[in-house]
Amino acid sequence: MNDLSFDIIQKPGIIHMNVEPLKAQLREKMEEYASKVFAEEDKKDAKDDLAFLRSIKKAVNERRIEVKKEYMKPCDLFEKEVAELIYLIDGPIGLINGQVKEFEEKRIREKNAEIQKIYDELVEDELQDYIPLECIYGTKWGNAGTTLKSIRREIESVVVKTSAEINAIKAINSDKKEAALNIYMATRNLPAAMKCIADYEKQKAEILIKQEAEQAERAERERQKEIERIRKEERERIRSEEKIRFDAEKLAIEALKTVDENAAAPLSTKESQKVIYTVVATPDELQEIEMAFTSLGVYFERKDV
Template sequence: MNELQVNVTQKPGAVQWNFEELVNALQAQMQQYEAMVYTEDTVKDAKADVAALRKLRSEVESRRKEIRNKCLEPYGVIEEQAKILTGMIDKPIAKISEQVEEYTEKRKQEKKEEILAFMRDTFADLPDNVSAKLRFKVYDPKWENVTATKKAYKDAITSAYQATKSDLAILEGVDPDYKEAAMQAYIKDLSLQDAMAKAQELQKQKEIVLENERRRKAEQERLEQERIAREKAQAEVAARQKEEQEAQAQAVPAFPPKQESAKAPEMPFGEPSVGAFEAEKEIAVRVMVPESRMEEFEQAMQDLFMRYEVI
């Protein structure tokens, strides 16, 4: 393509007007107007002066626009011609740019497929869900640029793979009870920190459950031991009371039957004292005697010539 040059020959038009004359005339008149003081009686004159000044200003603006349009007339012709030229140039630009874009996209797609193929080979031994997440997380569109080197993306992909393998090795050591939940947390963003935090959370929850269960069982055992001890104590008390009752029943002689005869009863406790042969009257009296003083009680009954029966 031959190089074309745009050559322009321009002869600026000379525009002259009586600017100095107008400035000098306006300066004197404007000073007069600025010094004017209008009253209620001269309001009509004030309105007339404003109208005259506005008319003068409008005339100056009209002349300015007229001169501008005259100056722009040559430019208008050049502008239309320039649009024709740029339109002719734009057609091949669009066609060539389309081809360049297609080539660029094709090259980027080839580069992308090359990068993804390297990723698939590198991540081949990773679980499918981890591999898919890692490809999405690591991939950098800048690797598709023509200036990007293979070493750049290979180093980045290899480094990400090694880090992920290290994470998975650590997760393998997690308690089986929490491993599945930890892996689910890890896959969300391939964050080992999130995965370990999840495992620790579940472990803490399990410890709380186990501690509550331990306390519940301990309380049950305590209550059961108290029940057994209470029943044993009650059984021991009942057995002791039974033994005491049997011993007392064996130690007390049978109460003799009443004698029909008026003959005075024989006294089993030694020589009778005064009143020993008086008429007897049977009465029921409940007496509470400590075991340690039972012998004293029995001796007292004998001394009083009283017969008694242990119930």
């Protein structure tokens, strides 16, 4: 196969064209049109000139296409023949490549089986939900140059890190611990899991402070209510005592105002008045006062207080 010779004789293509005379003719002709100015009444002449110029452009372009097509015929034929050669070569390339691919796929399957064994050995059942093999599978693990020893070290490192972070979450005394573990299981992101707990505890503390404030407010309202109840009872008690005292005084006054009407009648006239005197005196003085009332013919009753 090394003796295969791909001999090609290539001669540069040459296209001759009277380009300079044509340029001179066109420049001269185009100068006539460059200075033309048309009026409304010259519309038909303008359209005729435009059609003429476009026909010249079309003829030049069509000639270019014809020349290029003729010029490219050897190249087109060459590419067709080369494509046939490549087709002949692609046949065994596909066959051999398929076999090489199968060898590589078999090697990868066998290596993945060894990786699975290492994973099962190093990763305990309770950790497998946190670090599934497909999630930690390195991009270069399937390469022939990546050793099983290095893969083992990587898995060990992941296991140590994951175990430490799970234990850090479990060590926190929080009602949100399980939710944080679920977040960590889904993301293996320790800060996100810790934030879940921190946000919950912050919210919990805020709620507790609010509840304590509300409880203190309720207690203060109850205290004020009790104070008001005691004050009300005291006011009612005072009013009751005052009423009792007032009634007693009233009864006492009424009792003082009463006299034996039958006994007083002989000594009373229409002009007689009933009055009460409060006298502070010695027994002898009282006796003299009473004698004076008697001598005056005044009816009196003595009521000691």
